[in-house]
Amino acid sequence: MPTMNMIQALNDAHKVAMRADEDIVVFGEDAGYFGGVFRVTEGLQKEFGKERAFDAPISENGIVATAVGMAAYGLKPLIEIQFADYIYPGYDQIVSEVAKMRYRTAGEWTMPMVIRTPYGGGIYGGQTHSQSPESLFTHIAGLKVVVPSTPYDAKGLLLASVEDPDPVIFFEPKRIYNGPFSGHHDQPVVPWSKSEGSDVPEGHYTVPLSKANVVREGEALTVLAYGTMVHVARAAMEEADIDAEIIDLRTLVPLDIETIEASVKKTGRCLIVHEAPRTSGFGAELSALVTERCFYHLEAPVERVTGWDTPYPHSYEWTYFPGPARIKAALDKVLAD
Amino acid sequence: MARDEQRSNRPALKLHVPEPPYRPGDTPDYSHIKVPAAGEAPRPDIACDDTETHPLTNHLVRVLDDAGKAVGPWDPKLDPDVLRKMYSDMVTVRIFDDRMYRAQRQGKTSFYMKCTGEEAIAISAAAAMDAEDIHFPTYRQQGLLVYRGYPLVKMMCQIYSNAGDHMKGRQLPIMYSDKEKGFFSISGNLGTQFPQAVGWAMASAIKGDSRIAMGWIGDGATAEGDFHSAMTFATVYQAPVILATVNNQWAISSFNGIAGAEQATFAARAIGYGMAGLRVDGNDALAVYAAVRWASERARTNNGPTMIEFFTYRAEGHSTSDDPTGYRPKEESEAWPLGDPIERLKQHLMANGEWDEERDAALNEEKTAEVRAAQKEAEKLGVLSDQGDEGKETMFEDVYAEMPWHIAEQRDAALKEGK
Numbered sequence: 001m002p003t004m005n006m007i008q009a010l011n012d013a014h015k016v017a018m019r020a021d022e023d024i025v026v027f028g029e030d031a032g033y034f035g036g037v038f039r040v041t042e043g044l045q046k047e048f049g050k051e052r053a054f055d056a057p058i059s060e061n062g063i064v065a066t067a068v069g070m071a072a073y074g075l076k077p078l079i080e081i082q083f084a085d086y087i088y089p090g091y092d093q094i095v096s097e098v099a100k101m102r103y104r105t106a107g108e109w110t111m112p113m114v115i116r117t118p119y120g121g122g123i124y125g126g127q128t129h130s131q132s133p134e135s136l137f138t139h140i141a142g143l144k145v146v147v148p149s150t151p152y153d154a155k156g157l158l159l160a161s162v163e164d165p166d167p168v169i170f171f172e173p174k175r176i177y178n179g180p181f182s183g184h185h186d187q188p189v190v191p192w193s194k195s196e197g198s199d200v201p202e203g204h205y206t207v208p209l210s211k212a213n214v215v216r217e218g219e220a221l222t223v224l225a226y227g228t229m230v231h232v233a234r235a236a237m238e239e240a241d242i243d244a245e246i247i248d249l250r251t252l253v254p255l256d257i258e259t260i261e262a263s264v265k266k267t268g269r270c271l272i273v274h275e276a277p278r279t280s281g282f283g284a285e286l287s288a289l290v291t292e293r294c295f296y297h298l299e300a301p302v303e304r305v306t307g308w309d310t311p312y313p314h315s316y317e318w319t320y321f322p323g324p325a326r327i328k329a330a331l332d333k334v335l336a337d
Numbered sequence: 338m339a340r341d342e343q344r345s346n347r348p349a350l351k352l353h354v355p356e357p358p359y360r361p362g363d364t365p366d367y368s369h370i371k372v373p374a375a376g377e378a379p380r381p382d383i384a385c386d387d388t389e390t391h392p393l394t395n396h397l398v399r400v401l402d403d404a405g406k407a408v409g410p411w412d413p414k415l416d417p418d419v420l421r422k423m424y425s426d427m428v429t430v431r432i433f434d435d436r437m438y439r440a441q442r443q444g445k446t447s448f449y450m451k452c453t454g455e456e457a458i459a460i461s462a463a464a465a466m467d468a469e470d471i472h473f474p475t476y477r478q479q480g481l482l483v484y485r486g487y488p489l490v491k492m493m494c495q496i497y498s499n500a501g502d503h504m505k506g507r508q509l510p511i512m513y514s515d516k517e518k519g520f521f522s523i524s525g526n527l528g529t530q531f532p533q534a535v536g537w538a539m540a541s542a543i544k545g546d547s548r549i550a551m552g553w554i555g556d557g558a559t560a561e562g563d564f565h566s567a568m569t570f571a572t573v574y575q576a577p578v579i580l581a582t583v584n585n586q587w588a589i590s591s592f593n594g595i596a597g598a599e600q601a602t603f604a605a606r607a608i609g610y611g612m613a614g615l616r617v618d619g620n621d622a623l624a625v626y627a628a629v630r631w632a633s634e635r636a637r638t639n640n641g642p643t644m645i646e647f648f649t650y651r652a653e654g655h656s657t658s659d660d661p662t663g664y665r666p667k668e669e670s671e672a673w674p675l676g677d678p679i680e681r682l683k684q685h686l687m688a689n690g691e692w693d694e695e696r697d698a699a700l701n702e703e704k705t706a707e708v709r710a711a712q713k714e715a716e717k718l719g720v721l722s723d724q725g726d727e728g729k730e731t732m733f734e735d736v737y738a739e740m741p742w743h744i745a746e747q748r749d750a751a752l753k754e755g756k
Contacts, residue, residue, distance in 0.1 A: 025540075025543060051542075051543045052543070057566075057569050057570065057573055059565075059566045059569060059570070061532070061562055061563060061566050062532050062566030062567070062569060062570045065529065065531075065532035065533050065535075065536060065563060065566055065567070065570075066532055066533070066535055066536030066539055066566075066570050067536060068529075068533045068536060069473070069532070069533035069534060069535060069536020069537035069538070069539070069540065069550070070536045070537065070539060070540040070543075072471075072521060072533065072536075072537055073536075073537045073540035073541060073544075074540070075540045075543065075544075089562070092526060092529065092563075093529060096524060096525075096526040096529060097524060097526070097529050097533070101522065102735050102736070102737070102738070103507060103735045103736050104504065104507055104508050104512075104514075104522060104524075105504055105508075105514045105522045106503060106504045106505045106507065106734075106735050107735050108503065108504070108514055108515075108516050108522070109514065109516060109521070109522050110738070141736050141744075142736050142737065144737070164738075165738040166737045166738055210741070253741075254737070254741030254742065254743065255743070257742060257743070
């Protein structure tokens, strides 16, 4: 089985999907000839031609809007927004058109499309190359929101997203494109080739949407995470030698509530970790759901470790990023008797 | 606050806020609007370079002269039967609008929007396109559906949000959708459909299809960013699309100067994008037809997109929620120099001996009866104001292809609640 980093896995997913379905078109800024600023769409134009993989003008609004028209025609757009921080000009099209089309027309028109976008911090990206805007999308009925955390999942989830009849916002944690991240920025990065999750089967396979992955079984507490934070949380638990059950949500909406509920009922404690700011972040929804559904099993208040309620800073990257120290501090509260 | 120490003896800057020429109480006089004679505008070859159309973006393509005769190079020389069909559909739209406006006033529905004075635009555009071509309309192109033979009853069912509404009462009245008739789902968000039309046209080109798309926008919404994206993408990819701006002078209470019309025509915006542009008398059914035909042939032969400005006047209020006497003179619509599109086409048919008052009276009677019968039938399926509790579980369907657990739980909770 080939070993791939997340970029290669995503690239491979594109090729598998495009070979199988002639209606898939890929476009975005620099996504054509050059193959994308992160190389995810590399080689697509060469293999599939300019009509199926092409460069787009710098207009997120135009990219999403034309994808809407293409989906209305019957194509399956698999489009790229260069950074999630730049998805906002396309927000009206995503929220008002993409998300609501099936509903407003009672299924007469649907929007089978995938909007891929690199997201998250930990890369000295500053304000506009580090954001995690997932809760702006989980709040919108009609959208599915997916975040992979390994090359294996990235390919399988992307293929499942492309085949899904509903529109998917596919957030790619760019911090872990090349290797998982422990949260210790002062330690060298381990490449995917030396990490779990980088064995990526050739050809077609899918990782089902709305199905969380229990990364590690444990008894002491349940940790809910996604994207980069799966790895950060896992490293923190190992360092603190805690028998945690770590759940990688993989799909935020529709959420795999059964897996979460079963885990928290077992452990009685829950820690939620995400990079996005705290207030109205997706962690708030998770916390509410866990409290509503597992209240009588909880032995401590649900804790959240998140980014601060500030714009993402440049120089204070590691004060902002919810790294191991902050996770360990939260453990003291969650694990208190 | 002005910073006095910096101002020194330089003149104070002034903000220009455009004002319409007339407000309530003024006597409107539109003699300053340049209305070129019918037949004056040249008709370039459909494969011409876009620059050849640039003079036309400051002109006005007109076919019908004051006597109702079709003149000049843009005369589409239509068969009288086609003209009669167009005329009949325009009459139908006006009667339909009047009935539905009244239905709203009677409390049978929440909302309605007429297209009075703009009937020629949608009807003629529909006539000039192929039935398989698609439209991405705004909320004021009901004529497209009427021309394409969409049942009036179904339009009304949508307006009443009743059991016959295939969108299950989810959309505001008049936000029709019909895939089969090539009428894309209308959205309340202005401008969004303009670049979507471009995307559809790109898809048609990607697949080597022969169908084209037409996107619609009003003068006010051209100020949206979507207008710019549509124009950019259409030219970059030479998409087989017609982009139509219906300049009816008003965006609710804002005259089109607030959208930028004081400085340049809307058609002139095509120039900067490298797109062919035409400015057309929107109350001249033949000119509208000819322009759309020209642009559609241009698009169909891979010669690229065209932006058409239809110059017209919104003869009535913006919607049933609007009272135009609050911002413009009552008499303005009569003072409008391009007249009434229905009257002008009628005059043309009569001038050619293809129509007479007797047939006209019969047509009006027939269409009134048709609309009335459709209304009766639609109302059998219910009106908004007497909508019951039945079927409220459908509110939770179609958010996704399959209902996820959280929505199913909410549906069950809603069903347990009283009304």
